[in-house]
Amino acid sequence: MTDGVERARHRLPVLKWWWVVAAAATAILLTGGTIWLLLVVLGRQASTEQAKAQLEAIRTALTVGVGTGGAFALWMAARRQRSTEIQLHESARAAEATELDSRERRLTDLYVQAVEQIGSDKAPVRLGGLYALERLARDDVGRRAVVINVLCSYLRMPYLVPEQLKGGRYRLPAASDVRQHEEWQVRITAQRLLADLLRDRPYDLDLRGAILIDFDLTGCAIGKALFHDAQFISTPTFMDATFHDEAWFFDTSFDIVVRMEGVTFRDRAIFTRCEFRKLCLRDATFAGGAYFTQSKFAGKADMTQTTFKSGIEFEDCVLDMDRYTAEEMQKRGWEPPEIDLTGATADVPSLNEPAKLPSGWQLRGSAIVRAATLEPKSGVRR
Template sequence: MEAIRTALTVGVGTGGAFALWMAARRQRSTEVQLHESARAADAAELDSRERRLTDLYVQAVEQIGSDKAAVRLGGLYALERLAWDDVDRRAVVINVLCSYLRMPYLVPEQLKNGRYRLPAASDLRQHEEWQVRITVQHLLGNLLRDQPYDLDLRGATLIEFDLRECAIGKALFHDAQFISTPKFMGATFHDEVWVFDTSFDTVARLEGATFLDRAIFTRCAFYKLCLQDAAFAGGASFIQSKFAGKADMSQVTFKSGIEFEDCVLDMDRYAAEGMRERGWESPEIDLTGAVADVSSLGTPVTLPSGWQLQGSSIVRAATLEPKPSSA
């Protein structure tokens, strides 16, 4: 009887253990199935989201190519929404916006030579395209608020371009035309800035801008340049550039090479158009209070005529203290 009782106890225990093992296996199997179902659902959701975003991108690009301004505006705002919803596509959206601004644009007479006025309503196509381009620039500025992205605006026509307080990666402005006042106050350029053969129609405002890499302005036409309190961590070059008004570079900090070779101070165009009567100052490069901490780097320093480097300060040549006589 004892043997039978012991055998029954062992059997019951073994059966209970087996039942527990089976329950554990069923639980594990259920968990695996739930995990796989969740993975499949996530994959399906991701695929659906990617399809939706891709369709939105394709439709937006098609709308931008429309000959109707209202349709183009709708496509532009759809692209902005896509850029905010999908950070990975933001660079692509920014490239599309830059490509639109690089498209050929016949500048109306109202926008030439600083005579900035909205195209007349009678010229409907010009009026509509002006509105579309202003919108493109506005959206571009919005997308550059939190992190830097590259800008390729070579050959672009930019009207009242506004990138104040923006973060910009590599910037290319070759052969660009800035109509009315471009605003870069407080902007930070995280990569190189290349500006060749570029025209600034009126005042170029870059007060407080920060250039963390090289800033190359070659053969540019500045009619008035505001660069006060800017900082150049890389080289700053203004080779063969023309200044038709005052270039205010007071309190600027240079921490690498400085080049002002073959710069031209010329106000002939503005004199012909009576700009002196409008209060424009004579051509001048003002480096009052500017600092150039480049002596330890051994990089070239070529300053405008009338300015010299004294220690780390840029001062007018006439204010340099005479060296003590050796006698």
Template sequence: MTAAVVAVVTAGLLWLLLAWSGEPNAPVRIDAVKTAFGIGAGIGGVFALWLATRHQRTLELQLAETTRMAGVTERDLEERRVTELYTKAVEQLGNDKAPVRFGGLYALERLGQDNPKQRQTIVNVLCAYLRMPFQGPAAGLRGSAAPEKVDYDESEIQVRLAAQELLKTHLSHGEPGYWPGMSVDLQRATLVDFRLSGCTLEAADFSRARFVGAVHIRGTTFARQAGFFGSVFTAPANFDRTAFEEGAFFSYARFGGDVRFTRTRSGGQFLFSHTVFEAEADFEGGRHEEIDLSEAEFGATTPGAVPATDGV
């Protein structure tokens, strides 16, 4: 409609212009009118094309905005769903019934499998659970006879063993469920029959942790400096072939059973100052940039107890 009006107005103006231009010949005026209307129609067509282009552009912008808003809404809904699942799982971990706590553990695991951005948060929650105060057994559970008197919560220890196993599953490099780039904070945790062999961790802190039962951390890689300051190992511990890329702190730790650091390597400070080895300690085949065993106490003959420093 607007284009037609423009065409008519333009033609009318041209006609008036030609009509009053002093031309006496009527046929000439008729030709002028025809020309004017032709020019007006052309201008109207151009204007109509411009309007159509503008309308199309407006529709495209509206569609893009609608798509963007739909994407934002979908993300908001997904984030809300993840938050609700996470909150429910954490609440389950605080339940006084062990089966419900088991459910919370595996709900968190499923959430991490489906949402990689949530994995470190979920690892943090598992570590926080293991750091909760717990009166563990006096000895490990695997390969030992059942104690005559149970002085700990049997159901709780099973939940904790499951949490430890989930950590191992998702820290095991090369396995289908591996979560790369994870860090663990298990300071002051009570860990029972702890296994972390074949794992790769970004960072790890076990300072003042209590390891009950045998410890297996063989062939593991710690990408950053690992902390075992003041940790207590009540049974044999095996660190064979473990790599401490930026070194480790075992200062003031206590090893109640045999400990093997055979074929380990460290790229930074490997500190055992004031560490107590109550049984045999074996460092044979290790390669360390800098090792410190100053004022360490050895309670048994230890082959390779004081290894030479080999630049890595």
């Protein structure tokens, strides 16, 4: 519609033949009328003076005629100039449209080629495809969400986790495990490029069932995040990240330490039935509710100085004392299972329902403090 309005604004009316005839007739009538009027008026004067006056009248009338013709010629010249400007404008528009169409075809070809590359059975080709997609997302912000979806889809593909990766450690595999090592390199690259594309503005992430290794979204802006059944190998890091929409960590397992210091959840954060080895959630902000229902903690959950502005739910959580013996935990340098809410606060008037805090903690005004007794309450089972 805008294109049509633009064309209408620059359209030049067709020059009709009767316009020229009308202009010529107007010039003749003006010239003849001027001569006749002057001769009638001057006809009453003396003869000598009359002749001079008549001559002057004819000269004046001819001047009027010439002036009228000149005005018509000037209008024609202006029309030609306008016609030339419109032609140049249309040529520029056509060139711009051609360039835009060529750019779109080039970007589409680049996208198709990159997707084909990441489906290759050769790791270097897959890496090339990932970098091509990242370049595409940089050149065309409108396609960035599509590229992010492709990267998430790749990370959701099945992956057999090598033994060397388990327990938060990684050693170079033997020669027979080269393919696993190559795929590890590709997945690490995909994760890094994904994080780089989340620096400027939030985009949705669908990583349901994904296997994520050393996953790092530090300082990123994230839209809706789906991590259902995801498996985090080694230490995932979300420090100072901002989740602008719901974050679903549902049935998610964390291999060792989770770094979420300073993270902000602007909407609900659901950690239902998650398994944590050690959770670092210090100075976090839950603006839309924090739900740790039926989650299992096998080590310390540091939630000190955390701010809860909506729902708080730790119902049916489990402090897993059976996974490791006290001797093993001491040997590994791990702290015993505990949910630490020291210095945490809650916006009590905004709570949708009464806070369901872990055993040993209670609300005093807006502060979450240790209860007088450490007997288990309806919140956390030991």
